[in-house]
Amino acid sequence: MKVNLQDQRKISWVAVGGLLCFLASQWFRSSSSSDLIISGYPVLTLLGGFAAVAACIGIYNQSWLFRTQKLTLRRTLxxxxxxxxxxxxxxxxxxxxxxxxxxAMMESEFSLMMSTMGSLVCSVGLLLMYTLNEKEFALPRKFLLLSGTLGTFVILYILAIQEWSMLPSMLDGEVLGGIFTRVHLMVGLLYGIIAVLLFGQWKKTKDGDLPTILCGILCFFFGECYFVSATGVNDLNLLLGLLSNCMAYFFIQKGLYTSVVDTPFLQQQVAEAKMNYIAHHDDVTGLPNRRRLSQQLKKMMDDAVVQEQLVGVLVLNINRFKTINDSLGQQAANRVLRQVGQRLKQLSLPGEEVFGLGRDEFALTMTDFSSTDTALRRTRSILQLFEKPVLVDGNEYHLTLGIGMAIFPHDGESPLEIIQNADTALHSAKEQGMELNRFAHAMQMKAQERLQLENDLRKALDRGQFYLVYQPQVNLQSGLVVGMEALVRWQHPQRGSVSPADFIPLAEESGLIVPLGEWVLREACAQNKQWQEAGYRKLCVSVNLSMRQFRHSHLLDNINGILKETGLEPVWLELEITESMTFDKDRSFEQLRKIKEIGVHISIDDFGTGYSSLHYLKDLPIDRLKIDRSFVNEVMEDSNNAAIVSTITSMAHHLQLKVTAEGVENEDQMVFLRNQHCHEAQGYFFSKPIKAAEFEKQFLRDVDKPTG
Incomplete structure (x- = not known):
């Protein structure tokens, strides 16, 4: 509403100001000597004319400056x-x-003819384009548009020169002829009609560019008023009409800028904000979700380390919520969840923040406490908040909660660990029939176990305990295998198979991820080259880069060395990074640019789970986005996840990036992704990660057979 009033004021100022200027100029013209006007007329006219030319060419250039694959018919016209x-x-x-x-130099009949023809063509053209329906169409080549325009102008120019005697005269000596006045009167009427049409369209559509365009049309209208009022070649009205047209060109150019730059940018901001909100808020309660909890907790923990403070995390669960859901129905149960979320949020203290974890679980973070006892007292007071019943649809429901607590740094070293430990404490409380339980663990035993695992990890690479598995990447349209992701596995001699979730973070923290990552890269490239030399169809192999690898100063040299050593062409290698690696914009962009220059492909893994701004995405030298499995897993059950997947896919298409979905586990997910024009997918629906020999047998020896 605020923008609407501003636009109305702008139109009113132009209309009233233009009218007052016209009346004032006519009074000045009737009461002043023409000598001053004649002496200054040529210079002012030349300056105004060149300004008009520059403005028109500027409109043309600006319209082409921001090209897209499809343009509207109106913009092209x-x-x-x-x-x-x-x-x-x-x-x-x-x-x-x-x-x-x-x-003195004055208007020639030919110059008046060109000016009049320009006004006529402008008015007729604007009238036609704002009466046509706004459509998008495939853009023709620029030279066709330019040559068509120039051809039209040349024809008119030749007609004016060769058949001058057939055209009505514009001048009778120094007096303007009746044809000049009648043509400009008609043009003025056309501009009046266009102004009415634009005003009606603006009231209906609220398009942001129309008010400024309408101001330009009003300036054209007042320009025609000056031309109609002119009587001779030395009339001040001719100059004022030209200057009014210059002002109109300025408004048209500004309106076009709004149309092709401001409005799309604002729309992109709204879309990004909506996508960010969906990705980081629970759809039932509207509270920040688990993803946001991890992000916020990381910041709190970093601050707590610096300030030597404690950070507490409570995971809360509504007891017997399944009974509530079964008896009241899903909609009423959702209203119960919203009531609980609102009560926790409204009664939270400074330093506390409430999150919705989905289903019937909530989380609350605490930073403003000095000891564990203080945190426990506050947690017990939270339980008392629900002694008062919850009112839903006029009915009162008495709820009880179970709470699990974990405190940083005592109960964990990472956001994920703290959340998991609080959740473990909650389940332990439920098993023991307690309302509140704090996580407890034997810290010394855990530290010893962690140290032993790190020692084993250091020996594992030298002892050949690591091996690679490969997961196929399938084209969703053809069903053919078009690539593969190489994943590292650890076969421990005593522990057996160690989960990557256990040893990868440990390798990251200890720095062992750099030699391990280099081994993975070399092994994957060598295996891919071996398959190519065996005569199998060439496929691209994807390898994950860790944060430490990406920041390593010799990364590019290592990649080049491995490619040269194995003989694999760079085009058959893709490196996967995460969004968090691009936080340091200048450094990361330079690193990615150098990798791209040698021909290696780059993709962003787990896209959508990071919390970096999408502002730099359009500038990143990348080839592919990989949609995180957390969005794909419940894409058929959760409309928010479906919206995120659809938005990411659409955005990638506009940015001319490929899209790969991870974690596809059933046919319904595959069909949904295919309908969203997702290019490729991987997951257990096609195949779990398998060893090289099995991958060769299943997917390479009969590589042209569709999968899934």
């Missing part, structure tokens, strides 16, 4: 029209060369 008008204005100025008896 506007581009053509003002290039043509600019040419008319240019000829009008260069043919401004007739002398009058006192030696």
């Amino acid at each position: 506007l581009t053509t029209l003002f290039l043509l008008i600019g040419l008319f204005e240019l000829v009008h100025i260069v043919s401004f060369a007739e002398e009058i008896p006192n030696g």
